[in-house]
Amino acid sequence: MLEFKILQENEKGRIGKLRARNIEIETPTFLPVATKACIKTITPDEAKKLGYNAIIVNALHIYRRAMDVVTKVGIHKFMKWHGIIFSDSGGFQSIKNFPAKINNEGIIFRMPDGKEEIFTPKKCMEVQDRMGSDFVFALDDCPSYPYSKKRVEKAVERTIKWAIDCQGKNRFAIIQGGIYEDLRKYCAKKLASLDFFGFAIGGLCIGEEKQEMIKMVEITAKNLPFNRPRHLMGVGSPDDIAKCVKYGIDIFDSAFPTRNARHGTIFTSRGKINLGKKKVKGDTIDDECSCYTCKNFSLDYLNYLFKEKEPLAMRLATIHNLHFMNKFMEKLREEIKNA
Ligand SMILES: [Zn+2]
Structure with missing residues (x-):
């Protein structure tokens, strides 16, 4: 059963409890990144001994290289990690030699053999369900920095439209909106009205000014439902985390x-x-x-x-x-x- 509860809130941040696979995690928490189903250089046992009970993997990377076997045994058994697994579908920019393309239907990328494939929102959710992730992030359009406001507007509209097909009891919506206050608010409100377990703030820490980043976190968090987990994607320096915890962020992940x-x-x-x-x-x-x-x-x-x-x-x-x-x-x- 999946559960999230806020136990305490004040000007320093909020204390919550997140539950999945009969494992309970106290928030705010940090998730180590295991993009290709491994935390680089250490074993799952070592990560567990370090005190971690949840990690985040990348669905696209695993889909491109190991989907057959992961479908058969599930992601937990495949990587011998019996804690909680979050999976993100992003990282399309990081496929070597094959820059992904995006259109209104979804994200187009190439498989290692050169064959073109598309992740529509539905397909992306289906892949992550097949992997057996405990928490699944919606498919979003995250423009790379620098961007124009027009490009970010388009990304917000796509992200909201795609989110409709990504709803579900273990899903996190991703709020886009770049460094634009009005777009962040709009995107947060629209997504908050849909059926999601939690909400992630995406598209930050990609080159914008630090102050802008912090401001966007504050504005977005204010427009999210109180009793749902808030995940800030890609922010992982201790200084930044300390600042964002104050605005009520519960979960962080970053390489x-x-x-x-x-x-x-x-x-x-x-x-x-x-x-x-x-x-x-x-x-x-x-x-x-x-x-x-x-x-x-x-x-x-x-x-x-x-x-x-x-x-x-x-x-x-x-x-x-x-x-x-x-x-x-x-x-x-x-x-x-x-x-
Ligand atoms: Zn040490």
């Missing part, structure tokens, strides 16, 4: 912490450290962190691994950053509870 880790940037209680550099020296990585990496290895060693481009460097940094994010969300929840 930011894991991608940064693989490129040698770790988040610590004293700020960011860029590894693989000559000037980085020291014994302790982060004296406030109790993750496997910080408990067992020195900053000198981790820095050396990055300089040598050893794959272990990416693993150790990913473990640390995901541990950091989980503790960071815990801290934000404590602040709300104590306000």
Whole structure:
């Protein structure tokens, strides 16, 4: 059974409980990204030990490469992740060599053999249901930045029209509207009148000014139903998350912490450290962190691994950053509870 409840709300944010597959998650929460049905460099067991019970995968990437077997066994068994799985259908821009096209019917992309296919809203929902995702994001039109207001207007109309075919008990609608207050409000209100489990804010953190991003989150959140989960897509820096939690965002997902880790940037209680550099020296990585990496290895060693481009460097940094994010969300929840 799927359930969501708000337990507390104040100027620091809101505390909620999200339930699926008999697993309960306290919100605000952060979902690690497992685009191609894996969190890059770590195992599902490791993610679970880091405190995570929910992740997000990408339906399009899995559809293009592994749909036969995923249909047979289901996404949970396929990737050996028995926690909650969200799936997003976006990421059409990220298919190498095949930029996707969009029209009023849906999104046109190519399969690895070159064959053209279309995700209509119905087809996209059917694919994610076949995968067995616990929560499914609607098909939306997310224009890349920079965009004209006219292009965003078109995207909003398409997203609303497509949402009608995406409704359902485990579905999240996605609010578009770029950096335009009127379009964000309009899109939020229209989608809020449809039958969705939750609402996601999409099309942000793609190049617009930070202040504009935060403002859009505030405006959109205000126009969403109180008792439904609010998911902010693609925002994953600790600073941004802290700001958006105040406006009542419940769920975040972003590749930011894991991608940064693989490129040698770790988040610590004293700020960011860029590894693989000559000037980085020291014994302790982060004296406030109790993750496997910080408990067992020195900053000198981790820095050396990055300089040598050893794959272990990416693993150790990913473990640390995901541990950091989980503790960071815990801290934000404590602040709300104590306000
Ligand atoms: Zn650590």
